[in-house]
Amino acid sequence: MHKGSVVAALLCLVLAVSSACCGEVTIKDDLGREVKINSPSERVVFMMENALKTYYAVGDPQNIVALKDDKWMRKLLEDIFPVIDPDFEKKLTVSVTGGSVDLESLAKANPDLVVLWATTPDDANIKAIEETLGVPVFAIFVRSIDDVIHQVDTMGVISDRMERAAEVKGIMHDYMNITTNVTSSIPESERPKVYWMWTDVLGTAGVKSGINDLIELAGGVNVMKFSENETAMMMEHPVVNLEMLIKLNPDVIYMWYNENLDPEDILTGEDFKGWKDINAVKNGRVYEIRNPYLFDAFSPRMPLALLHVAMDLHPDRFKDVDMNKTIDDFHVEMWGVHYPSMEKA
């Protein structure tokens, strides 16, 4: 776990509490920028879906006034959002064209806070929104599992519901423990080497990434840890070469959800004959995140993603876990909704 993230979380809370008496608080966003916001913020616009899930677990749905006009997010209409928030489908939408937020549609929502994904404080959208509309922007930049948990604190401050945020973190830890209570005692020799396959097939997760944390907590070892090339190892999203992958010889290949490819293609496809001597392929150990919405590692559903991966890595150790019941219980505790029936608990 990253000590830096814990320190950042504490600093964030200290800053928040120090001025909480006035309704306006100063918090540090994920890029280390100090942002003055109202606590609670009552007209929040979410330009990313992962943080929205976190907010719905903690805050008041009525305080969300607009969402990013995103097909990925719209697809989630079939998910829990409309059950938690009856007005979900009526929310205003803000379009993003060529990576730039449409300031007019954003202004129409009259927000008092915008939450968006950014990787640098110089992000053009942050500057445009803050300088043109004078609206504070909270930048989200998730690089580790700790960052996912820290996001709950952030939403607690934004919604002025720190107690509920503490509860949500507790739920996340409890469900993570279902996995880590088992995997923490697995000796190094029994931890499979895992190659994480993003949608670009030869693109993977470096050792300094949230997926690396997920693999380790699930009882595996990121195969990139054994790369002889330190540059590739340390990159967030290195693109490897097939010969390099054969040399690394992972025991398991874990695919992020891929609309164009299935594990069966890797195991028997004509285009993947060069993969046949990799242990994972020889032993039929190629798995896929089957539902990217449900098993989203960068949202409060991270404990479910963790369990999903761990069950594939160590099926014998988790044979007594009822995944469907775990998913349902988790959703009831987190959002008060049964899954997959989508009935209010």
Next chain:
Amino acid sequence: MVLSLLIGKFAIAPGDVIRLVIFNLLAAETSYPGVYHTVIFEVRLPRIFLGMLVGASLSVAGAAFQGIFRNPLVSPYILGLSSGAAFGAALALAVAPQFPVQISALFFSLVAVGFAYYIATSRGSTPIISLLLAGVIVSAVFDSLLSIIQMAVNERALQSIVYWLMGSLAAASWSKIYSALPMSLLGCAVIFLLRWRLNVLAMGDEEARSVGMNPELYKAVFVVAASLAASSVVSVVGIIGFVGLVIPHMIRMIFGPDHTHLIPLCITFGAAFMVLVDVIARVGMGFEVPVGVITTLIGAPFFAYLLRSTRSGGWE
């Protein structure tokens, strides 16, 4: 090619590679680990052959288009082929995953070229300037359609589209070679067999008619053949720039503008250049570099040198 077969991230001694190839040709049993066989025959060789096919096809298509258009700035993508292919690939990757990316890219690349040719043709004549402008328009239309897809899709699908657009030989396999080979061979063979007629077309339509040649017919034949050759490889590896523009230039600067020599030299030199560039792309750094980046970084300085040391880039 031999050098490329000996080099890779998976260390196999050169002597072992050569012995394995010989044993394989003789169908003899070997005691080498099976993974050696896989690396040489399922990873390196398909990649080398695909690189050769891509380099040869794009270079020949580029030379043919430059001859038809009598313009040194023309590449195989001038009639919207790359824009059509990019749109087709994006459509399959992000909107309709039930369609294979390769087939969608191939279909739309040919649709784009066909559409450009249709727009430019008027009263049985296809003026070069009209064809050039039609290509610009069709490219713009497909680029806009691609932008709409890119704006509408999620980040993950966008990532796949961008990766495809960069062009790469990293996913080479025998099945991809088999699928691209027939059309590529057909296109290259037609250009090769009719290559002397490019010399006549390059002089202009009037001159072609004066020697009894039907310029419209041969323009159409060369456009179809060059488009088939280029689209077949682009649909498999994505958009690899620079090769189709610069290799014909380089050959022209060194050996002169005669297409009877230019076309066969483009086949051999284009294939060799692509294989060489791919060696650098796959072993030059710790991670895979898009081959299009290397083609530009290696080709541009050499091209600049030739440009400075020859008159008018070999067109005179």
